Amino acid sequence: MKTEWIEEDPLLFLVAGEPSGDQLGAGLMAALRDISDNHIRFVGIGGEQMAAQGLKSLFPMAELSVMGLVEVLPRVPRLFRRIRQTVHMIRCLQPAAIVTIDSPGFTFRLVRRLGNIDVPRIHYVAPTVWAWKPGRAKIMAHLFDHLMVLLPFERQYFEQEGLSCTYVGHPAAMGGDPGAGEKFRVEHGITGATVLGVFPGSRKSEVQRILPVFANTIRLLKSDIPNLHIVTAVISSVQTIIEKSVRDWSVPVTLLESGTDKRAGYQACDAALAASGTITTELAAARTPMVVGYKLAPLTMAIARRLVRVPHVTLVNLILGKNAIPEFIQESCTAVSLADAVRQLLIDPASRKLQITSLDEAIRELRGGAFDPPHRAAEVVQKAIIKNEVKPGLSGR
Numbered sequence: 001m002k003t004e005w006i007e008e009d010p011l012l013f014l015v016a017g018e019p020s021g022d023q024l025g026a027g028l029m030a031a032l033r034d035i036s037d038n039h040i041r042f043v044g045i046g047g048e049q050m051a052a053q054g055l056k057s058l059f060p061m062a063e064l065s066v067m068g069l070v071e072v073l074p075r076v077p078r079l080f081r082r083i084r085q086t087v088h089m090i091r092c093l094q095p096a097a098i099v100t101i102d103s104p105g106f107t108f109r110l111v112r113r114l115g116n117i118d119v120p121r122i123h124y125v126a127p128t129v130w131a132w133k134p135g136r137a138k139i140m141a142h143l144f145d146h147l148m149v150l151l152p153f154e155r156q157y158f159e160q161e162g163l164s165c166t167y168v169g170h171p172a173a174m175g176g177d178p179g180a181g182e183k184f185r186v187e188h189g190i191t192g193a194t195v196l197g198v199f200p201g202s203r204k205s206e207v208q209r210i211l212p213v214f215a216n217t218i219r220l221l222k223s224d225i226p227n228l229h230i231v232t233a234v235i236s237s238v239q240t241i242i243e244k245s246v247r248d249w250s251v252p253v254t255l256l257e258s259g260t261d262k263r264a265g266y267q268a269c270d271a272a273l274a275a276s277g278t279i280t281t282e283l284a285a286a287r288t289p290m291v292v293g294y295k296l297a298p299l300t301m302a303i304a305r306r307l308v309r310v311p312h313v314t315l316v317n318l319i320l321g322k323n324a325i326p327e328f329i330q331e332s333c334t335a336v337s338l339a340d341a342v343r344q345l346l347i348d349p350a351s352r353k354l355q356i357t358s359l360d361e362a363i364r365e366l367r368g369g370a371f372d373p374p375h376r377a378a379e380v381v382q383k384a385i386i387k388n389e390v391k392p393g394l395s396g397r
Helices: 019-036 048-052 069-093 104-114 136-141 155-159 180-187 204-222 236-246 262-268 278-285 298-307 315-320 335-347 349-367 373-387
Strands: 011-016 041-045 097-101 121-124 146-149 165-167 194-199 228-233 253-256 271-274 290-294 327-329
Touching: 011 019, 011 069, 011 104, 019 048, 019 097, 019 121, 019 373, 041 069, 069 104, 097 104, 097 373, 104 121, 104 136, 121 373, 136 155, 146 155, 146 373, 155 165, 165 373, 180 262, 194 204, 194 262, 194 278, 194 335, 204 228, 204 236, 204 290, 204 335, 228 236, 228 262, 236 253, 253 262, 262 278, 271 278, 271 335, 278 290, 278 315, 278 349, 290 335, 315 349, 327 335, 335 349
Parallel strands: 011 041, 011 097, 097 121, 121 146, 146 165, 194 228, 194 271, 228 253, 271 290, 290 327
Antiparallel strands: none
């Protein structure tokens, strides 16, 4: 990795607000290094993975990693201070381009505050306007010069509002080494175990809400699943919570920490229990059948039920238009229900095979061809930086 930049190399300002965005940002940075022969500089806001690619974050990304009305309200003053701080930095640096990644609650307000600064603005990951708040598509057309979408059907919602879009594909759908799972089992001494992946999320608020239910699910399973072994991921923002819970599970646990080959860990699992989020797409790419459980704060859930217009929360199910992955949301997210569904996947080969067939179908849709998504996204950004060929800013800014 290049450690010293030439001042004339273009400066890209990136903003990620949560771990999934950090992962996307790191992939984009690596691809940009590749196609520019390292002639690019990075600055902005990100997490551990973007830091590993050379980004020094303006402030800890964890401050932005919050979801839901009840959870956001106490943090509003700090979030607005961080917006002002970030706007000031962008105006001082005058980067070659700005790439905001998901986290619309923060990134949209940030870009609006930038006003008429003459810098190309690119957003990575479309908000789910097809699920709720469709008016956001028109808002984005007045904020951004270009949008990079992960799903093939998303372009139409934004192009009809005049926003230039590129379908880049979903990086989480990229496959790994087919033999990595078995190698992981050998290296960790779990070749004869029944391996269950347990992934309770990446935001502190969601982990605190979901992890106790997942822990009780494990307790129900360990009595009738012989040689049960748990694999779970740990990121810094929730590490203390997960490590404390793990001590009470009374089953062997392998932790996927930073730097671990997480894709190999996913492949090593016979089945998984996961919160809704990017992890479900990563598990699908690893061909690991799963059960999804999720809980929101009661007030947040009441609002969501009035606004959300889709029947599923898992991307694979949305792509396929069916409940290929069992989903247990809010009141139905109980240890008994989850344990019954997970047990079915662990003991019934036919159930596993049926779900894996559906996972493969969805992943083919999400990959969008042979060219990998991070490099597709990098070419869009490179075009904006070097050729400045994104559309002019709109008068609504």
